[in-house]
Amino acid sequence: KQWYQRRVRGMATVLTRHLLHRCSPIVPLFRAMASDEVSKAQTALPGGDTIFGKIIRKEIPAAILYEDDKCLAFKDVAPQAPVHFLVIPKNPIAMLSDSTAADAGILGHLLSTAARVAGEQELGEGYRVVINNGKHGAQSVYHLHLHVMGGRQLSWPPG
Numbered sequence: 001k002q003w004y005q006r007r008v009r010g011m012a013t014v015l016t017r018h019l020l021h022r023c024s025p026i027v028p029l030f031r032a033m034a035s036d037e038v039s040k041a042q043t044a045l046p047g048g049d050t051i052f053g054k055i056i057r058k059e060i061p062a063a064i065l066y067e068d069d070k071c072l073a074f075k076d077v078a079p080q081a082p083v084h085f086l087v088i089p090k091n092p093i094a095m096l097s098d099s100t101a102a103d104a105g106i107l108g109h110l111l112s113t114a115a116r117v118a119g120e121q122e123l124g125e126g127y128r129v130v131i132n133n134g135k136h137g138a139q140s141v142y143h144l145h146l147h148v149m150g151g152r153q154l155s156w157p158p159g
Contacts, residue, residue, distance in 0.1 A: 065120070082150070086148070096133045131144070
């Protein structure tokens, strides 16, 4: 079954690349079939309280993997890999492009926390860290967050 799924995924990738590069009339149709997150990102706006703020305040439940005074790591509710968790700062930064030199400490802490939790999740064979930034980066929640995904061979290039 896994072999078949990989084969189908590979064929879909080849077909998609062909259609995008060779058949320009199909591009609008392809964009119409964008993922849910990309669709959400098209209308998401920075500012205000977010779902992550509610998770930090424990107003809504989350499967928390790690917490300290600076950040929180928890399982993604819509995982894109066998292991998929998020790492967020407790003091929100809307998006990576809004960060300043003063944020270097927390940005480094988020990455080191991602590595620590990845180790605890037994991702020794590798994982991917992704930060979506802005509308074209498919950022659907304007509270900086790192996606950490692993547990299987990830394909390249992404999305």
